[in-house]
Amino acid sequence: MDRLSSKEVFAAETDAAGVVDLEQKMLRIALREQRAILENAPVGIVFTLPGQFKSCNPRICEMLDYSYAELSHLSPLDVFTTAQAYQALVAEAYPVLASGGLFEKGEHPFKRRDGSLMWARLRGRAVDPAAREAGTIWIVEDVTDTRQALFEVQAIMTNATLGIMFTRNRIIQRYNPAFAAMFGYRDGEALGRSTRIVYPDDQSFIDFGERAYPQLARGIPYRAETEMVCKDGSRLWGQLNGYLFNPDDPDLGTIWMFEDRTRERADEIQLRNALMENRAILDNAVLGIAVVQDGLTLHCNSKMEELFGSPPGGMDGTPVRTLYPDEAAWHLARLDTARSFEEGQVHAAEYQMVRRDGSCFWVRLSGRLFDAAEKSGRSVWLLDDVTARREAAEAIRRARDELEIRVAERTAELAGANALLQEEINERRQAEARAHHMAYHDSLTGLPNRVLLSDRLDCALRAAQRSGRTLAVMFLDLDRFKTINDSLGHATGDHLLREVAKRLCAAVRDSDTVARLGGDEFVVLLPDAGGAAECALVGDKIIEALATPFPFEGHSLHISPSIGICLCPDDGDDVETLMRHADAAMYHAKAAGRNNYQFFDQRMNQAAARRFELESNLRGALGRDEFELHYQPIIDTATRRLHALEVLLRWRRAGGRLVGPDEFIPILEENGTIVPVGEWVIRSACEQSVAWQAQGLAAVPLAINLSARQFMHDGLVESMRRIVGETGIDPALVEFEITETALMQHGGQTLEILRQINGMGMRLSIDDFGTGYSSLAYLKRFPVRKIKIDRAFVRELEASAEDRAIVAAVMALANSLQLSVVAEGVETEGQYALLGSYGCQFAQGYLFARPLPACDTARLLVIEPTVIPGSQ
Numbered sequence: 001m002d003r004l005s006s007k008e009v010f011a012a013e014t015d016a017a018g019v020v021d022l023e024q025k026m027l028r029i030a031l032r033e034q035r036a037i038l039e040n041a042p043v044g045i046v047f048t049l050p051g052q053f054k055s056c057n058p059r060i061c062e063m064l065d066y067s068y069a070e071l072s073h074l075s076p077l078d079v080f081t082t083a084q085a086y087q088a089l090v091a092e093a094y095p096v097l098a099s100g101g102l103f104e105k106g107e108h109p110f111k112r113r114d115g116s117l118m119w120a121r122l123r124g125r126a127v128d129p130a131a132r133e134a135g136t137i138w139i140v141e142d143v144t145d146t147r148q149a150l151f152e153v154q155a156i157m158t159n160a161t162l163g164i165m166f167t168r169n170r171i172i173q174r175y176n177p178a179f180a181a182m183f184g185y186r187d188g189e190a191l192g193r194s195t196r197i198v199y200p201d202d203q204s205f206i207d208f209g210e211r212a213y214p215q216l217a218r219g220i221p222y223r224a225e226t227e228m229v230c231k232d233g234s235r236l237w238g239q240l241n242g243y244l245f246n247p248d249d250p251d252l253g254t255i256w257m258f259e260d261r262t263r264e265r266a267d268e269i270q271l272r273n274a275l276m277e278n279r280a281i282l283d284n285a286v287l288g289i290a291v292v293q294d295g296l297t298l299h300c301n302s303k304m305e306e307l308f309g310s311p312p313g314g315m316d317g318t319p320v321r322t323l324y325p326d327e328a329a330w331h332l333a334r335l336d337t338a339r340s341f342e343e344g345q346v347h348a349a350e351y352q353m354v355r356r357d358g359s360c361f362w363v364r365l366s367g368r369l370f371d372a373a374e375k376s377g378r379s380v381w382l383l384d385d386v387t388a389r390r391e392a393a394e395a396i397r398r399a400r401d402e403l404e405i406r407v408a409e410r411t412a413e414l415a416g417a418n419a420l421l422q423e424e425i426n427e428r429r430q431a432e433a434r435a436h437h438m439a440y441h442d443s444l445t446g447l448p449n450r451v452l453l454s455d456r457l458d459c460a461l462r463a464a465q466r467s468g469r470t471l472a473v474m475f476l477d478l479d480r481f482k483t484i485n486d487s488l489g490h491a492t493g494d495h496l497l498r499e500v501a502k503r504l505c506a507a508v509r510d511s512d513t514v515a516r517l518g519g520d521e522f523v524v525l526l527p528d529a530g531g532a533a534e535c536a537l538v539g540d541k542i543i544e545a546l547a548t549p550f551p552f553e554g555h556s557l558h559i560s561p562s563i564g565i566c567l568c569p570d571d572g573d574d575v576e577t578l579m580r581h582a583d584a585a586m587y588h589a590k591a592a593g594r595n596n597y598q599f600f601d602q603r604m605n606q607a608a609a610r611r612f613e614l615e616s617n618l619r620g621a622l623g624r625d626e627f628e629l630h631y632q633p634i635i636d637t638a639t640r641r642l643h644a645l646e647v648l649l650r651w652r653r654a655g656g657r658l659v660g661p662d663e664f665i666p667i668l669e670e671n672g673t674i675v676p677v678g679e680w681v682i683r684s685a686c687e688q689s690v691a692w693q694a695q696g697l698a699a700v701p702l703a704i705n706l707s708a709r710q711f712m713h714d715g716l717v718e719s720m721r722r723i724v725g726e727t728g729i730d731p732a733l734v735e736f737e738i739t740e741t742a743l744m745q746h747g748g749q750t751l752e753i754l755r756q757i758n759g760m761g762m763r764l765s766i767d768d769f770g771t772g773y774s775s776l777a778y779l780k781r782f783p784v785r786k787i788k789i790d791r792a793f794v795r796e797l798e799a800s801a802e803d804r805a806i807v808a809a810v811m812a813l814a815n816s817l818q819l820s821v822v823a824e825g826v827e828t829e830g831q832y833a834l835l836g837s838y839g840c841q842f843a844q845g846y847l848f849a850r851p852l853p854a855c856d857t858a859r860l861l862v863i864e865p866t867v868i869p870g871s872q
């Protein structure tokens with residue numbers, strides 16, 4: 001090979017030096033670029049050697065609040081929370097780094113300069129996997145704020161009282177505990193399932209999607225109320241609010257919020273019905289009612305227009321002055337009214353007023369201010385034409401005065417009811433703020449409700465099982481509370497329940513629990529009861545605490561408790577068993593005469609089983625033709641001859657044993673089968689009467705009892721009309737007996753039913769008169785012809801002056817309203833004589849005959865009315 005010349009060698013050397021300089025220049029540029037990247041990187045970058053920081057970028061210094069120089073002199077151990085945490089991370093990372101892999105950790109805490117924690121996401125890779133001393137490159141990302149935000153979102157989801165659900169393509173992706181509790185699903189149970197599970201049926205699911213998702217697609221939140229279904233099939237009324245997770249990308253999913261408004265919806269329906277009932281009462285009132293302000297009649301009811309001979313709407317805006325015959329009468333009325341209103345009283349007086357045709361008549365006015373603080377403000381007036389009463393005898397005048405007072409009292413009660421309704425509306429608006437409290441407490445008394453009681457009882461059971469101490473459960477029911485509630489109104493009943501709750505709390509220890517289950521049922525939970533003797537002392541204290549009368553609005557209310565007591569572990573060791581046994585003991589206390597307490601024993605379970613067995617057999621008794629009718633004579637007290645027959649239902653079970661009505665009729669009432677059985681009674685009695693007449697026997701009226709539930713059944717009147725047509729009985733021979741309480745429960749609806757029955761030619765009577773709470777204003781409008789004095793007033797008639805006074809008053813009232821009277825439960829000649837002296841026209845009872853089967857009753861139905869002697 002030829003040697004190169006010296007010139008060629010120099011040229012080659014010059015070219016090589018140029019390449020080296022270029023490479024070094026490019027290397028310096030690359031180093032500057034890398035340093036710029038490191039210094040401006042948004043994440044921390046650290047190069048470590050075993051046990052020491054080698055170098056880092058500014059971002060990691062900023063994260064840990066150290067300068068570069070300070071951090072360079074620290075050991076990695078100094079930024080860990082503990083030495084153990086450092087060793088654990090090294091042990092976790094080293095195998096991955098040594099294998100040449102990328103070590104990643106989602107969250108790890110580090111300690112800043114001031115001691116506070118920084119949570120970071122880590123990525124690490126060894127410089128040389130084969131040589132640990134070559135060091136490691138770490139990428140550190142601060143996730144403290146992100147982690148905190150996730151915790152806060154999770155806390156909101158977990159603690160929210162609204163149900164929250166996240167869906168994608170109508171598939172459940174996530175939901176919070178409130179949603180799970182609302183619909184009855186366990187954590188995670190509903191994940192991945194279609195939202196169809198919360199709709200009652202397929203059509204509801206489809207309809208909701210067609211309404212909601214087009215609106216959501218336009219970026220508009222969807223809000224609606226609809227019926228939904230829980231896991232166990234129960235229904236709830238829910239309010240839904242839906243939002244797209246990202247309006248720009250609907251496929252990301254939808255957030256739904258649920259609020260259970262079942263109770264609020266029921267309250268709204270009840271309120272609307274109450275307002276409609278009040279409007280019907282005003283429109284059908286027998287008194288003129290007007291609202292007046294600044295001397296003008298703002299509006300009035302149809303009765304008011306009728307009194308003054310005005311066409312409908314003709315009195316609206318009419319000056320009150322034009323209703324008086326002259327200026328003097330008007331001036332006197334104004335002075336009297338102003339005086340009463342200044343004293344904060346209702347103004348009641350009688351004045352002569354003038355109709356549109358110029359004729360004068362006497363009117364009783366009763367007026368009160370809407371707001372007692374505004375003496376010249378709006379007022380309501382009741383007007384009644386009392387012209388005939390003023391011209392009647394003094395005795396009639398006093399009777400009518402009393403009637404007007406009763407009407408005024410009832411009207412005042414109506415105004416009070418309207419005020420209570422307004423208060424309920426205001427309370428409903430505040431209900432959301434009290435939602436948590438109401439979920440665990442009774443809204444009326446403030447006591448723990450069934451949910452909180454169950455929780456406390458469960459906790460007390462576990463504590464008793466750990467400690468071996470005795471736990472007592474007392475089930476308490478108020479005797480005859482329904483009578484007070486029905487006769488004096490729900491406001492009185494609610495007041496009584498609140499006062500009972502206060503006395504119960506005062507009668508037990510602070511560590512005991514008093515809860516209200518609903519209605520008039522209470523439960524007292526006694527942890528660490530100490531045994532039966534101590535429970536008996538508590539029972540005595542409760543009976544004593546409730547023995548003192550409860551004063552309320554002029555009434556002295558008396559109530560007594562029936563208490564059932566069971567002990568854990570003797571009578572059961574779980575919530576359901578203890579509650580059931582305490583309930584059984586309470587029913588035993590009622591059967592033992594009320595106002596006492598009874599401890600549970602196994603015989604009570606037998607009584608409960610007896611009731612269940614009766615209820616089961618009753619459901620098929622009508623189909624098995626096990627019912628039969630007995631008849632008790634009603635006699636004319638003047639002639640002692642047969643006047644009518646009361647129809648009584650009896651149940652003869654398989655084997656021929658006759659079951660008394662006190663055992664099975666309450667069960668028929670509870671389960672609703674009283675309606676078909678009652679229809680059978682009416683038909684069978686009518687068919688028997690027609691059969692007797694075909695045999696040539698006398699046709700006497702039949703008195704048939706109607707239960708409250710049967711009376712309010714929609715098909716009652718049509719059923720009666722059909723039975724009369726099919727049996728051919730004379731409607732005048734059928735008389736229906738309705739209890740006083742049933743008549744007063746439904747106001748105008750009751751009156752319409754009575755009018756339809758009366759229009760068919762059938763007679764009507766009021767049973768158990770004097771045991772309920774009658775409105776005389778309604779009584780005089782009911783088309784009844786007879787009232788029956790309850791046996792409670794007849795039983796002690798010979799010995800009790802009070803009972804004799806009550807019977808005399810009932811007779812006076814009946815005579816003034818031209819009603820006949822039947823006395824029930826007549827058992828002695830002395831009772832019979834006293835009733836005759838008071839003018840009682842009819843009587844029935846064991847003195848004359850016990851209830852008889854149809855074959856024995858036929859002997860009494862001869863053509864000549866039978867004289868019925870006293871029973872021996």
